[in-house]
Amino acid sequence: xxxxxxxxxxxxxxxxxxxxxxxxxxxxxxxxxxxxxxxxxxxxxxxxxxxxxxxxxxxxxxxxxxxxxxxxxxxxxxxxxxxxxxxxxxxxxxxxxxxxxxxxxxxxxxxxxxxxxxxxxxxxxxxxxxxxxxxxxxxxxxxxxxxxxxxxxxxxxxxxxxxxxxxxxxxxxxxxxxxxxxxxxxxxxxxxxxxxxxxxxxxxxxxxxxxxxxxxxxxxxxxxxxxxxxxxxxxxxxxxxxxxxxxxxxxxxxxxxxxxxxxxxxxxxxxxxxxxxxxxxxxxxxxxxxxxxxxxxxxxxxxxxxxxxxxxxxxxxxxxxxxxxxxxxxxxxxxxxxxxxxxxxxxxxxxxxxxxxxxxxxxxxxxxxxxxxxxxxxxxxxxxxxxxxxxxxxxxxxxxxxxxxxxxxxxxxxxxxxxxxxxxxxxxxxxxxxxxxxxxxxxxxxxxxxxxxxxxxxxxxxxxxxxxxxxxxxxxxxxxxxxxxxxxxxxxxxxxxxxxxxxxxxxxxxxxxxxxxxxxxxxxxxxxxxxxxxxxxxxxxxxxxxxxxxxxxxxxxxxxxxxxxxxxxxxxxxxxxxxxxxxxxxxxxxxxxxxxxxxxxxxxxxxxxxxxxxxxxxxxxxxxxxxxxxxxxxxxxxxxxxxxxxxxxxxxx
Amino acid sequence: xxxxxxxxxxxxxxxxxxxxxxxxxxxxxxxxxxxxxxxxxxxxxxxxxxxxxxxxxxxxxxxxxxxxxxxxxxxxxxxxxxxxxxxxxxxxxxxxxxxxxxxxxxxxxxxxxxxxxxxxxxxxxxxxxxxxxxxxxxxxxxxxxxxxxxxxxxxxxxxxxxxxxxxxxxxxxxxxxxxxxxxxxxxxxxxxxxxxxxxxxxxx
Numbered sequence: 001x002x003x004x005x006x007x008x009x010x011x012x013x014x015x016x017x018x019x020x021x022x023x024x025x026x027x028x029x030x031x032x033x034x035x036x037x038x039x040x041x042x043x044x045x046x047x048x049x050x051x052x053x054x055x056x057x058x059x060x061x062x063x064x065x066x067x068x069x070x071x072x073x074x075x076x077x078x079x080x081x082x083x084x085x086x087x088x089x090x091x092x093x094x095x096x097x098x099x100x101x102x103x104x105x106x107x108x109x110x111x112x113x114x115x116x117x118x119x120x121x122x123x124x125x126x127x128x129x130x131x132x133x134x135x136x137x138x139x140x141x142x143x144x145x146x147x148x149x150x151x152x153x154x155x156x157x158x159x160x161x162x163x164x165x166x167x168x169x170x171x172x173x174x175x176x177x178x179x180x181x182x183x184x185x186x187x188x189x190x191x192x193x194x195x196x197x198x199x200x201x202x203x204x205x206x207x208x209x210x211x212x213x214x215x216x217x218x219x220x221x222x223x224x225x226x227x228x229x230x231x232x233x234x235x236x237x238x239x240x241x242x243x244x245x246x247x248x249x250x251x252x253x254x255x256x257x258x259x260x261x262x263x264x265x266x267x268x269x270x271x272x273x274x275x276x277x278x279x280x281x282x283x284x285x286x287x288x289x290x291x292x293x294x295x296x297x298x299x300x301x302x303x304x305x306x307x308x309x310x311x312x313x314x315x316x317x318x319x320x321x322x323x324x325x326x327x328x329x330x331x332x333x334x335x336x337x338x339x340x341x342x343x344x345x346x347x348x349x350x351x352x353x354x355x356x357x358x359x360x361x362x363x364x365x366x367x368x369x370x371x372x373x374x375x376x377x378x379x380x381x382x383x384x385x386x387x388x389x390x391x392x393x394x395x396x397x398x399x400x401x402x403x404x405x406x407x408x409x410x411x412x413x414x415x416x417x418x419x420x421x422x423x424x425x426x427x428x429x430x431x432x433x434x435x436x437x438x439x440x441x442x443x444x445x446x447x448x449x450x451x452x453x454x455x456x457x458x459x460x461x462x463x464x465x466x467x468x469x470x471x472x473x474x475x476x477x478x479x480x481x482x483x484x485x486x487x488x489x490x491x492x493x494x495x496x497x498x499x500x501x502x503x504x505x506x507x508x509x510x511x512x513x514x515x516x517x518x519x520x521x522x523x524x525x526x527x528x529x530x531x532x533x534x535x536x537x538x539x540x541x542x543x544x545x546x547x548x549x550x551x552x553x554x555x556x557x558x559x560x561x562x563x564x565x566x567x568x569x570x571x572x573x574x575x576x577x578x579x580x581x582x583x584x585x586x587x588x589x590x591x592x593x594x595x596x597x598x599x600x601x602x603x604x605x606x607x608x609x610x611x612x613x614x615x616x617x618x619x620x621x622x623x624x625x626x627x628x629x630x631x632x633x634x635x636x637x638x639x640x641x642x643x644x645x646x647x648x649x650x651x652x653x
Numbered sequence: 654x655x656x657x658x659x660x661x662x663x664x665x666x667x668x669x670x671x672x673x674x675x676x677x678x679x680x681x682x683x684x685x686x687x688x689x690x691x692x693x694x695x696x697x698x699x700x701x702x703x704x705x706x707x708x709x710x711x712x713x714x715x716x717x718x719x720x721x722x723x724x725x726x727x728x729x730x731x732x733x734x735x736x737x738x739x740x741x742x743x744x745x746x747x748x749x750x751x752x753x754x755x756x757x758x759x760x761x762x763x764x765x766x767x768x769x770x771x772x773x774x775x776x777x778x779x780x781x782x783x784x785x786x787x788x789x790x791x792x793x794x795x796x797x798x799x800x801x802x803x804x805x806x807x808x809x810x811x812x813x814x815x816x817x818x819x820x821x822x823x824x825x826x827x828x829x830x831x832x833x834x835x836x837x838x839x840x841x842x843x844x845x846x847x848x849x850x851x852x853x854x855x856x857x
Contacts, residue, residue, distance in 0.1 A: 115678040192672035226696030239791040247707040
């Protein structure tokens with residue numbers, strides 16, 4: 001930065017507000033741009049939405065437990081499954097992955113923050129605005145009811161007159177902007193800000209998988225944005241895009257949606273793959289087997305993931321050539337996925353396995369995801385898929401890969417990284433209860449759905465009748481009841497996790513600095529890490545740098561001998577701390593800008609005056625943002641100290 | 654490494670700390686954003702191409718397009734790319750007066766293009782093509798309208814940039830900020846070349 005230019009501060013640039021430096025308490029969180037605080041905020045909000053989505057799922061299972069269910073009306077049932085899926089995908093899974101990425105990605109690459117800290121805060125607040133708008137529809141005339149894929153023309157004004165779909169369209173556009181900004185931010189962070197010596201092939205696998213995911217988002221989000229904008233134009237301004245009477249093509253929405261929707265599937269699963277690729281080696285006391293294969297198979301899953309979208313549309317009459325091509329591409333994607341599974345198995349092979357809660361969840365992922373992956377291959381076969389389309393067999397498949405895969409991966413991450421983030425260990429015993437209840441509950445809930453689906457029980461039907469339930473082993477009533485009981489066992493499993501968190505928070509005992517004998521750079525600092533992450537930017541020589549600083553390999557016998565403990569390494573870094581670390585300062589603008597965007601969006605439903613107010617707030621905060629330097633200048637502080645350094649910076653040391 | 658600061662306006666080379674790619678954070682982010690924008694316009698262009706011949710009410714494309722007029726306004730927009738290049742080059746030579754001049758001209762050319770589009774939309778509307786008239790109408794206005802909004806945002810950015818430079822309140826490297834807006838501007842121009850070819854020149 002050119003130092004001879006005049007120092008400028010927000011207090012000068014717009015005259016209205018002072019920069020929120022040195023804030024304490026809730027304001028410290030509200031205006032923060034620290035990637036770790038934002039990561040925790042993402043995590044808390046996402047977990048809240050996980051509970052909301054879970055309760056919606058329990059309503060669905062209650063309705064279907066007995067014949068002629070009366071808990072929900074047909075209309076409420078439609079809203080329930082639509083919002084269950086929307087919430088779990090956009091408001092839990094993606095932001096929870098963003099929570100892990102935000103917190104650990106800079107730490108894993110030895111950086112002090114992300115590339116654009118204020119944009120990072122903007123992403124979070126936009127995501128929260130989008131989530132609130134989506135769920136506000138429950139109280140403002142009913143939620144969206146067209147399924148998470150919201151097929152047009154069914155979601156057009158004629159067939160979906162309630163404004164639930166309008167809230168859905170707006171909420172997702174805003175959450176989409178949040179993800180897009182976040183993905184650009186993380187890609188730049190990974191590509192530009194790695195510690196010296198950390199080449200791409202020395203990056204931890206979690207960072208690699210997050211990088212692949214961000215590329216998927218950058219190139220798939222704009223496509224669904226187009227679909228959402230077209231639908232919004234039709235619903236709010238009378239455009240004709242999905243009006244079949246005007247000659248519109250009903251497949252347009254399906255193509256646009258699934259060009260986004262299928263990469264989205266990998267957006268959901270790859271972060272979990274990344275997490276367990278850290279957990280499995282750590283708890284097997286072995287390096288990851290075939291690191292380059294895991295990395296490149298992840299990247300190729302991402303690449304091929306863009307070419308398989310039409311397998312969601314086999315039943316729509318695409319024609320034999322398209323069906324054959326997409327069928328082959330879909331089968332091909334099983335290859336890199338299989339490569340990963342074998343790499344994980346061989347990582348554990350011959351290792352000294354430590355069955356911690358994190359490890360249990362990671363192994364759970366490998367097993368359950370494989371079951372879901374195998375039923376996935378049966379969908380790749382088009383003739384078989386046309387039999388399964390819109391049956392519970394599909395529901396079984398994607399819950400095995402998403403719940404058994406993604407959610408288990410995220411829980412593995414909770415147990416693995418909790419001591420890093422909060423400095424306290426989650427209780428292992430409760431973790432074991434948590435794990436087994438979730439495994440048993442998940443298999444009881446989703447396993448029977450295979451049978452229900454093959455028997456022909458359609459998705460999205462709100463009641464079933466005893467008269468048509470069939471007999472003996474294939475009786476729909478029996479398996480629906482098993483599934484519903486399973487869902488409550490699953491809920492108890494999640495409850496064990498919440499109890500564990502409360503218990504751990506009350507516990508005074510501090511976690512050791514390196515409780516798992518871990519391998520990557522995030523452990524080369526205190527727990528929780530300081531504001532500036534690293535006292536000294538580490539210089540990287542190895543894949544698994546932290547491990548190689550602790551252990552040295554004997555060149556002839558290849559025996560690893562421990563030469564240092566994690567604690568000693570962290571102390572050594574503290575002793576050699578850098579002087580003068582400048583960190584980006586808190587800012588009002590991300591929060592204000594996202595409020596402006598939310599108001600602007602609501603204006604599309606509630607009228608132009610509200611839109612104008614929103615647009616003015618957006619304009620005002622954009623200018624405030626541009627004129628505010630990201631690192632606070634001495635003039636932002638009340639009394640800068642004499643050596644030119646500010647109180648905030650002084651407090652870092 | 655001591656004063657490494659990780660923030661929006663971090664100009665890696667000024668700190669003697671080189672980014673791994675050699676591009677500054679801002680520039681890399683702009684390229685990624687433009688990559689994403691390609692798919693946004695890709696989706697809109699595909700929608701238009703699918704629907705351009707589908708007219709049940711109102712005029713057909715061939716009945717209302719005024720190719721000579723749109724060619725002139727396209728030429729104006731293309732020339733604005735040239736003046737943008739001159740603005741970037743002046744900014745890199747730290748010639749504030751000339752930077753300012755070329756930025757004004759670029760903004761004026763952009764505004765002229767937008768004026769042309771407003772005129773064109775008005776004429777089409779009078780000739781019976783509304784946003785809700787037909788699939789062709791909806792997809793035409795959505796695509797060209799989105800592009801017009803992009804140009805307008807570009808004009809606002811150029812004018813704001815001039816104001817900020819004039820008041821000496823620019824945060825970060827001035828030449829790079831001009832260059833970043835330039836990247837955006839060229840992208841919007843290139844998209845127009847594609848739109849002009851596909852929408853206006855190829856008969857449906």
